[in-house]
Amino acid sequence: MSHLRNDLRQRAEELVALYPRKRSAMLPLLHLAQEQDGWLTNEGIAEVAELTDTTPADVRGTASFYEMFHLEPVGKYMVSVCTNIACLLQGGEEMLEHASTSLGCPVGSTSDDGLFTLEEAECLADCNIAPCIQVNHRYVRTTTPETFDALVAELRDGKRDHDIPAHGTLIRVRRSGGLRASKSDVATERADAKAARAKRDEENK
Amino acid sequence: MATLDAPKIVMARADYDDSYTLTRYLETGGYLGLRKALSMFPEAVAGEVDAASLLGRGGAGFPAGRKWSMLRKSPISYLVVNGDESEPATFKDHYLVERDPHQLVEGVIIAAYALQVSQAFIYLRGEFALGLERVQQALNDAYEYGALGNKIFDSDFSLDIVVHPGAGAYICGEETALIEGLEGKRGFPRIKPPFFPAVTGLYGEPTVVNNVETMSNLPWIVMNGGAAFAALGGGRSAGTRLFALAGTVKRPGVYEIEMVKNTFRDLIYDPALGGGITKDRAIKAFIPGGVSAPWFGPDLLDLPLGQDEVAEKGSMLGSGSVVVFDETSCVVRAAWRITKFFSRESCGQCTPCREGSGWIERAMYRIEHGGGRMEDLDLLLDLCDNISPGLAWPPQQTTICVLGPSIPSSVNSAISMFRDEFAQHVNEGGCPFD
Numbered sequence: 001m002s003h004l005r006n007d008l009r010q011r012a013e014e015l016v017a018l019y020p021r022k023r024s025a026m027l028p029l030l031h032l033a034q035e036q037d038g039w040l041t042n043e044g045i046a047e048v049a050e051l052t053d054t055t056p057a058d059v060r061g062t063a064s065f066y067e068m069f070h071l072e073p074v075g076k077y078m079v080s081v082c083t084n085i086a087c088l089l090q091g092g093e094e095m096l097e098h099a100s101t102s103l104g105c106p107v108g109s110t111s112d113d114g115l116f117t118l119e120e121a122e123c124l125a126d127c128n129i130a131p132c133i134q135v136n137h138r139y140v141r142t143t144t145p146e147t148f149d150a151l152v153a154e155l156r157d158g159k160r161d162h163d164i165p166a167h168g169t170l171i172r173v174r175r176s177g178g179l180r181a182s183k184s185d186v187a188t189e190r191a192d193a194k195a196a197r198a199k200r201d202e203e204n205k
Numbered sequence: 206m207a208t209l210d211a212p213k214i215v216m217a218r219a220d221y222d223d224s225y226t227l228t229r230y231l232e233t234g235g236y237l238g239l240r241k242a243l244s245m246f247p248e249a250v251a252g253e254v255d256a257a258s259l260l261g262r263g264g265a266g267f268p269a270g271r272k273w274s275m276l277r278k279s280p281i282s283y284l285v286v287n288g289d290e291s292e293p294a295t296f297k298d299h300y301l302v303e304r305d306p307h308q309l310v311e312g313v314i315i316a317a318y319a320l321q322v323s324q325a326f327i328y329l330r331g332e333f334a335l336g337l338e339r340v341q342q343a344l345n346d347a348y349e350y351g352a353l354g355n356k357i358f359d360s361d362f363s364l365d366i367v368v369h370p371g372a373g374a375y376i377c378g379e380e381t382a383l384i385e386g387l388e389g390k391r392g393f394p395r396i397k398p399p400f401f402p403a404v405t406g407l408y409g410e411p412t413v414v415n416n417v418e419t420m421s422n423l424p425w426i427v428m429n430g431g432a433a434f435a436a437l438g439g440g441r442s443a444g445t446r447l448f449a450l451a452g453t454v455k456r457p458g459v460y461e462i463e464m465v466k467n468t469f470r471d472l473i474y475d476p477a478l479g480g481g482i483t484k485d486r487a488i489k490a491f492i493p494g495g496v497s498a499p500w501f502g503p504d505l506l507d508l509p510l511g512q513d514e515v516a517e518k519g520s521m522l523g524s525g526s527v528v529v530f531d532e533t534s535c536v537v538r539a540a541w542r543i544t545k546f547f548s549r550e551s552c553g554q555c556t557p558c559r560e561g562s563g564w565i566e567r568a569m570y571r572i573e574h575g576g577g578r579m580e581d582l583d584l585l586l587d588l589c590d591n592i593s594p595g596l597a598w599p600p601q602q603t604t605i606c607v608l609g610p611s612i613p614s615s616v617n618s619a620i621s622m623f624r625d626e627f628a629q630h631v632n633e634g635g636c637p638f639d
Contacts, residue, residue: 018367020324021408026389027372031331052389065391065552067373068331080332085496085528086294086451088542122375122546123293124332127451127526128458137334169334170370173341177348179323179365181355186323186363193247193321193361194280200246 003043035168039070075117086127207471211463227346230307238424250319256431258443263416282410284325295526297447302336306343312420375550394606439465442511452529455480465511494523497611500618535638540619541569558609575635589613
């Protein structure tokens with residue numbers, strides 16, 4: 001029995017097929033497992049191991065390197081407030097403090113209702129609208145305490161589910177096409193091109 | 206006054222709300238560069254890029270054409286595009302992947318054709334959720350349109366492009382760490398030599414790694430010719446370039462301007478660009494090229510925005526990010542925050558970087574927060590010197606990758622430019638700007 005839902009299992013198998021080696025699908029597969037469970041459960045990790053021909057220990061060891069993978073449960077909304085240099089100069093630290101009060105949880109923890117996890121983020125590459133905040137890795141562009149609180153109210157009421165899905169960076173990343181040429185066709189193509197190139201080089205001498 | 210008459214090369218569609226759609230892209234000359242490239246020999250396409258003197262836009266500034274020609278001797282297996290933009294205060298690639306993904310895709314196809322590669326990967330920062338959606342949509346559209354996949358535009362060239370999501374690691378912007386991420390491993394940079402990607406890259410095979418902005422320039426270069434690109438800018442710095450302006454300026458943002466013909470003053474003060482300092486305060490200092498770069502004072506505002514010009518003064522244009530500090534900004538706090546970033550993002554393989562960054566961060570923290578001692582200044586410089594002996598520029602390296610030698614830049618700059626301010630922190634037992 002697969003731990004991943006049928007649709008996600010199918011996507012996972014498609015992802016593995018995209019890469020020359022199975023293990024290369026590790027990061028996208030971990031994103032998928034997290035999309036279903038919200039964090040990386042033992043079952044999710046075991047399934048990624050099976051799909052990539054690795055071991056659960058190997059998967060966990062890889063996942064623990066990356067900030068976006070959660071090895072313990074997090075809130076429905078991951079609120080990331082940047083305090084790096086550009087945001088620092090525009091009140092990032094004050095915004096983080098405000099967010100902590102407003103959400104009712106210290107930085108790095110989850111609110112009692114399980115809705116929000118607050119983290120201090122490093123630069124999120126949106127420095128012209130500082131301080132920069134992402135919720136579930138979507139830029140929300142609220143730069144004042146008032147607009148932030150309004151956003152939080154909307155999230156609590158479930159009014160932003162359409163543009164800020166719960167968990168899952170890849171939730172709307174769907175590949176519809178792919179290379180349909182067989183590997184041997186591509187090899188022939190390359191060999192022909194290489195021979196033609198050699199001929200041109202010869203003529204140019 | 207800034208020189209703003211150069212054509213917009215990578216931001217040509219900035220005024221359209223639907224700049225990311227295939228419809229808009231095709232209406233504005235999209236995929237014509239690719240069609241032209243496919244009508245040329247691959248080496249002729251590479252020749253145009255060489256003639257353009259396009260310097261890589263990722264940070265190191267190595268000529269893209271030369272990177273390719275060095276490799277043409279042996280066949281390249283993979284093309285990898287670095288879209289893991291995470292140098293603090295750099296947000297130009299963010300613009301390109303979200304607002305003009307087709308331009309990026311077309312550039313990648315052109316590069317793959319020039320290099321005769323049939324498999325390319327676009328590694329995007331995991332935090333770019335919308336960017337990942339837009340690039341994947343652009344790829345889907347391109348397959349549908351025939352610009353990608355089997356026998357592109359009925360030529361004898363086939364290519365597959367896979368978009369690969371990162372998962373939150375600054376170090377994966379380093380090309381060998383990025384390759385590790387693409388192989389599904391922890392993002393540990395590899396030792397060079399022998400692991401130069403061009404020789405031993407993805408799966409141990411020859412691999413070209415280029416930045417998103419570098420790729421995005423290619424459709425224009427093929428359409429207009431390398432010479433037209435090289436005619437812009439000056440010296441070794443050809444063409445236009447994206448500058449991400451942040452910090453205490455009136456109009457922070459991404460601006461595409463001609464290199465060398467404009468100065469830092471133009472970028473920061475021109476009404477069409479930065480528009481001056483917030484509340485018309487005085488400028489105290491600025492970082493010319495990402496937080497890995499040593500800082501400049503107001504005396505260098507008239508320095509041209511050119512690779513060599515900035516290098517001569519002991520810093521770098523790096524990732525194209527300019528951060529401005531005004532007279533009310535605390536440089537101690539700024540340098541502390543930058544070091545905290547490096548400490549957090551050090552991958553931990555090399556002792557000088559792993560231990561040094563944390564040690565410097567703690568010393569900077571106590572100075573900023575009231576527990577500093579005057580001898581901490583010498584301690585800090587000594588620690589910096591242990592990470593990068595001599596504190597010269599370009600820096601000496603004691604670590605596998607360049608994250609380590611990037612750590613001292615901000616602390617060393619802050620201490621050498623603003624020693625008085627450090628003394629004030631120590632003497633007053635805290636930050637005078639609080």
